[in-house]
Amino acid sequence: MKRRHFWKMAAGAGLALAGRPSQVQAANEPDLRATSGKPVYFRGWQYKTDIVQSNVNRYNATMGGHVDYGTITGDYPAIMERILISGGQLDVLYGNPSQAARYFDGGWIMPADQLPNFSEIKADFLPSLWNASTYKGRLLGLSYFATTRGTIHVNLKAYQEAGMTDANFPKSWDELYDQVFALHGKGIATPILPHWFNDFYGISWAFLFEVLNRGGNVADDETHKPALTTDKNGPAYKTLSAWKRLWNDKIVPAEVLTYDEAAFIGAYGSGRYMFSPQQLYDLETFNSKGQSQIAGYDTLLPVQGQSWGLINHALYLMTTRKRPDAVTDDVKKFTSWYGFKDESGKVAVAQRWMQSSMLFSAYKSIMNSSEIEARIKQAVARPEDYKVVLDIYSATPFPKGAWLVTWSEEYNSWLKDSLSNFLVKDGDITAMINASNAKIKELNEKYGI
Amino acid sequence: MASERFSPFRPAGRVRTFRRSGRDMSDTQFALAVAVPVLIFLILVVIYPLGYAVWMSFQRIVLFGGYHTVFIGLKNFADALDDGEFWWSAWVTVRFTTETVALTMLIGLGLALLLNRPMRGGGLVRTLVFLPWCLPLFAAGLMFAHVARGQTGLGTSIAYALGIPVSVDLMTSALVIEVLAVGAAWTMAPLVAFFLLANLETIPKRLYDLAALDQLSGLETFKFVTLPPLRYTLFVFTSIVTVLTMKLFDFIFVMTGGGPGQSTATLTYLLYKVSFRNLNLGYGAALSLYLLFLIIGATLLLYLAWGRRESRR
Numbered sequence: 001m002k003r004r005h006f007w008k009m010a011a012g013a014g015l016a017l018a019g020r021p022s023q024v025q026a027a028n029e030p031d032l033r034a035t036s037g038k039p040v041y042f043r044g045w046q047y048k049t050d051i052v053q054s055n056v057n058r059y060n061a062t063m064g065g066h067v068d069y070g071t072i073t074g075d076y077p078a079i080m081e082r083i084l085i086s087g088g089q090l091d092v093l094y095g096n097p098s099q100a101a102r103y104f105d106g107g108w109i110m111p112a113d114q115l116p117n118f119s120e121i122k123a124d125f126l127p128s129l130w131n132a133s134t135y136k137g138r139l140l141g142l143s144y145f146a147t148t149r150g151t152i153h154v155n156l157k158a159y160q161e162a163g164m165t166d167a168n169f170p171k172s173w174d175e176l177y178d179q180v181f182a183l184h185g186k187g188i189a190t191p192i193l194p195h196w197f198n199d200f201y202g203i204s205w206a207f208l209f210e211v212l213n214r215g216g217n218v219a220d221d222e223t224h225k226p227a228l229t230t231d232k233n234g235p236a237y238k239t240l241s242a243w244k245r246l247w248n249d250k251i252v253p254a255e256v257l258t259y260d261e262a263a264f265i266g267a268y269g270s271g272r273y274m275f276s277p278q279q280l281y282d283l284e285t286f287n288s289k290g291q292s293q294i295a296g297y298d299t300l301l302p303v304q305g306q307s308w309g310l311i312n313h314a315l316y317l318m319t320t321r322k323r324p325d326a327v328t329d330d331v332k333k334f335t336s337w338y339g340f341k342d343e344s345g346k347v348a349v350a351q352r353w354m355q356s357s358m359l360f361s362a363y364k365s366i367m368n369s370s371e372i373e374a375r376i377k378q379a380v381a382r383p384e385d386y387k388v389v390l391d392i393y394s395a396t397p398f399p400k401g402a403w404l405v406t407w408s409e410e411y412n413s414w415l416k417d418s419l420s421n422f423l424v425k426d427g428d429i430t431a432m433i434n435a436s437n438a439k440i441k442e443l444n445e446k447y448g449i
Numbered sequence: 450m451a452s453e454r455f456s457p458f459r460p461a462g463r464v465r466t467f468r469r470s471g472r473d474m475s476d477t478q479f480a481l482a483v484a485v486p487v488l489i490f491l492i493l494v495v496i497y498p499l500g501y502a503v504w505m506s507f508q509r510i511v512l513f514g515g516y517h518t519v520f521i522g523l524k525n526f527a528d529a530l531d532d533g534e535f536w537w538s539a540w541v542t543v544r545f546t547t548e549t550v551a552l553t554m555l556i557g558l559g560l561a562l563l564l565n566r567p568m569r570g571g572g573l574v575r576t577l578v579f580l581p582w583c584l585p586l587f588a589a590g591l592m593f594a595h596v597a598r599g600q601t602g603l604g605t606s607i608a609y610a611l612g613i614p615v616s617v618d619l620m621t622s623a624l625v626i627e628v629l630a631v632g633a634a635w636t637m638a639p640l641v642a643f644f645l646l647a648n649l650e651t652i653p654k655r656l657y658d659l660a661a662l663d664q665l666s667g668l669e670t671f672k673f674v675t676l677p678p679l680r681y682t683l684f685v686f687t688s689i690v691t692v693l694t695m696k697l698f699d700f701i702f703v704m705t706g707g708g709p710g711q712s713t714a715t716l717t718y719l720l721y722k723v724s725f726r727n728l729n730l731g732y733g734a735a736l737s738l739y740l741l742f743l744i745i746g747a748t749l750l751l752y753l754a755w756g757r758r759e760s761r762r
Binding site: 270 | 512513514516594597598599600601616618619620621622625702704705706708709710711712722725726727728
């Protein structure tokens, strides 16, 4: 080969490589490359920040983006709301639907149906999660994760040592509490760790899911009017009655009310408790040696007529703060890339969350994939638990009446404090239920609902 | 009048005028030149925010659906007086402050007396004793939460070490304020100790020699020789620690989050909840002014009951 030919070939190969990103771009995918050259501010709560940062780095490297990723420490909904009100540097953020509905009514976020590939996104959404992610007919954001919070984890080792088997698994909250009180009567000090921790998604969400699982509702799904009754056989009364007994009989340590989620997970993972409502995906944590004292022994109460927990999902939201149109275009491109499909047409970020952390997704392309079975089976203690996981997930309700409404966060904050006080001060059950209804009525009046 | 260039070494009383940019400055001009920047700084960082807080306390501030304010007079102040949560938080604040101040001063004094004794590796010991003051309150809060909880705490570890398999939960509504006070004192006592230590080192050794000649007991020596020169410092630091404790927020937020229930919801915690979680800024401003009154009242009371007497000595 002559030297001149060699350099021509080398130059040709170089040009081909340089042109590669545009060839990787799938034919039908929108062009998601950033064009403004300006930063896009992406903020979220602290969860596996190394994974988020590496996803962001990949976007910046492959799509020419300038995404600035950071986390928020402290009271997430309150801090985010302050940033949104002040128009601070925030373009894309995590949010639960309850926060997103409020932000939408405040005019601080733009709906995801403004994304260019919206019809494709809509087609890929699971119907139940579509309903839980849309408000006033608009899609609030793209799916970050979707799971069940409040599914009842069982420490099989402790359960079997107490002479129980799967056949004894409670089928409802009433049966669960009956068993807890009976086990306590037999000398088991801490049969249950309730979901009463001190984060904004702790004790207040525990009340919501228990009432939902028992067939009730805190607020009507459509009118948002208060829906709790003081009937002694009603869901709210039975829930608070059981809680009161757990507290007054000192079955639950008072310190639970001061835990953050990490302490709450750590407490159940210590093996001291037999039952605990936890995140579905934390099966993996509890069954992992090095992270839990009950590795290989954590299972779930199956759905046997009654659901457990509530849908806990989070979305990627886009703000409406003042910025040049070119930056807003970059915000949409990044959100689309990060929250749905990347340049190669893969739902890559959601897929990675599923693989790395067993975070489920609202997208059919993830949940119907062949990999999900293998992934769940890696996390469970027993192969048959795979079906239990899917059954729980598919039966989980969503508190639309209390969450997809402007006042959701205000009510949640009030409920958190009120329920803690109810326990500590040995409050009256009927008064607590009436106070909840009165608070919702007051909030409906405040916002003209 | 002959002009003179200002010299800090010139005897007082002889400097009458100052030359600046070729012009003479009178005493008044010079005083203004020195004081005005300080006054501007104070207006910016103290008076403006305070004035703004006072203005906010008379308003109902709506941030949702577009910012607007409505003048409501003294309603926020009246609402606070009708609010059971406010009175509960005021009581928690007083209880927490009293316990923290007492513990901080006792631990600080104890540490100062210990450090005042000659010892090997004294420099290292002093550094170690001072470390808690350097620790961010956020980190101290996390640490004490772990230490006090039955799940991870010291009490449980000791119980298990003694062969008693029980979980010792100190984060109960009956005990949590005391635990919080111990934690807060742990972070503040080193500062008190070091100022008292500096004070102790100024006491002439001959006074102790004379006390020994007079055959005073240890307690009498402490009472008649050691304590008198420390009294004013003790008063000053009691006041400082009172103010710091009443203002304390981050340590409480991290360690207990105001709980269990509202057991540790001090006024600062209530203020945070009202202003930053519920975004009720007008009411929050009124609460902050009540807290300010409480702080001023407490320090004034200290001055009248103790400080005035000490300053006359």
